[in-house]
Amino acid sequence: MPELPELAALAAFLDTQLRGAVVTKVQIVSFAVLKTADPPFSGLEGEVVTGVRRFGKFISLDADGLHFVFHLARAGWIRFTDSPTDIQLRMGHGPIAARLNFSGGPGPRGLDLTEAGTKKGLAVYVVRDPSDVPGIAALGPDPFSPGFDVDALADILGSSSQQVKGLLRTQSVIAGVGNAYSDEILHAARISPFALAKSLDRTEVQRLYDAIHTVLGTAVEEAHGKAPNQLKDTKRSQMRVHGRTGQACPVCGDTVREVSFADTALQYCPTCQTKGKILADRRTSRFLK
Structure with missing residues (x-):
């Protein structure tokens, strides 16, 4: 998508x-x-x-x-x-x-x-x-809108019991982020996709805010000026964990893992994001928080 x-x-x-x-x-x-x-x-x-x-x-x-x-x-x-x-x-x-x-x-x-x-x-x-x-x-704030600062993100996270991966993908909360870039943002921020949004401390919120702008900002720069038939390959070439199950994490070398659902999947690095623990592979399992 x-x-x-x-x-x-x-x-x-x-x-x-x-x-x-x-x-x-x-x-x-x-x-x-x-x-x-x-x-x-x-x-x-x-x-x-x-x-x-x-x-x-x-x-x-x-x-x-x-x-x-x-x-x-x-x-x-x-x-x-x-x-x-x-x-x-x-x-x-x-x-x-x-x-x-x-x-x-x-x-x-x-x-x-x-x-x-x-x-x-x-x-x-x-x-x-x-x-x-x-x-x-119904759209939430755009990540590059003037009012979307770290305090605004802290307010969004602090009021939600949702897992942070799902929250990032919710268009009424933050506009424009989907499955691929939420994986990349959470990897860059070193946060588990199943961490509860309101459980993040101020340091983690700052890392997440910085990752949103770094990951999306770099991708916007890479995509700018390219014809439509080049954009899909450009997107794939930038991914560090998304779509790279079984490959080595470019940051730490650990194996990128996947959690599969009925119609989608997410990818993450255990060393970078979950203190080495492997997340269960079903929505109803006892996930790492």
């Missing part, structure tokens, strides 16, 4: 490519992907793109006051071309969920939203204001 760094790069890329272009055609290839009915998506056609922004894990394309907002979910991505086709797509066929064509500005452009696999989660909204999207309205 794309997270804050990749989505920031996608938003910047699309802003550069599409600002000033005119939306010429919008096709919603799967009605399940469209979550709104008013205003109609056809209202985007003929409007000029005035900017593209990221809100948490959402991207909003502003077409002169109408906003085409999308969430790529777990298996969604974008396909961008400067040689678009005007062919009419068949409903429900292939990986394309939506297609937008553009003219003017920097020249013809095409944007496909694609989704792999059978478990569909990609979502599209056409709204008059991004805050009309429920997921955006």
Whole structure:
């Protein structure tokens, strides 16, 4: 699933490519992907793109006051071309969920939203204001927003009995962080993924705050300026523990371990994060706190 760094790069890329272009055609290839009915998506056609922004894990394309907002979910991505086709797509066929064509500005452009696999989660909204999207309205603070300082993080953690791994992934608490970067942040902060949020002392809170900004900040810098087809490889190349089960931790050399759940998994280093203890591999087990 794309997270804050990749989505920031996608938003910047699309802003550069599409600002000033005119939306010429919008096709919603799967009605399940469209979550709104008013205003109609056809209202985007003929409007000029005035900017593209990221809100948490959402991207909003502003077409002169109408906003085409999308969430790529777990298996969604974008396909961008400067040689678009005007062919009419068949409903429900292939990986394309939506297609937008553009003219003017920097020249013809095409944007496909694609989704792999059978478990569909990609979502599209056409709204008059991004805050009309429920997921955006419910977002917590962005890690790079001015008000998100170490005291704000301490307040969030101190009021929660949730395990810190889950808390970092909760979009209504902190916007933009998902499974991969929460693994990386906790490894950098030397904190167990199953530590209770409110149990962290001030030193641990400071380490976690620093790790959030270091890990995400480095990833944002690495992703900036890259085309969409390069971002997945860039993300994978930076991971120290996430997706590296069985490999050596680059910090201490211990073996990276995994905890598996029904539809996801996390990775961690026992030496760096859990004082050498191996975490149980099921949600209902007695986890290390």
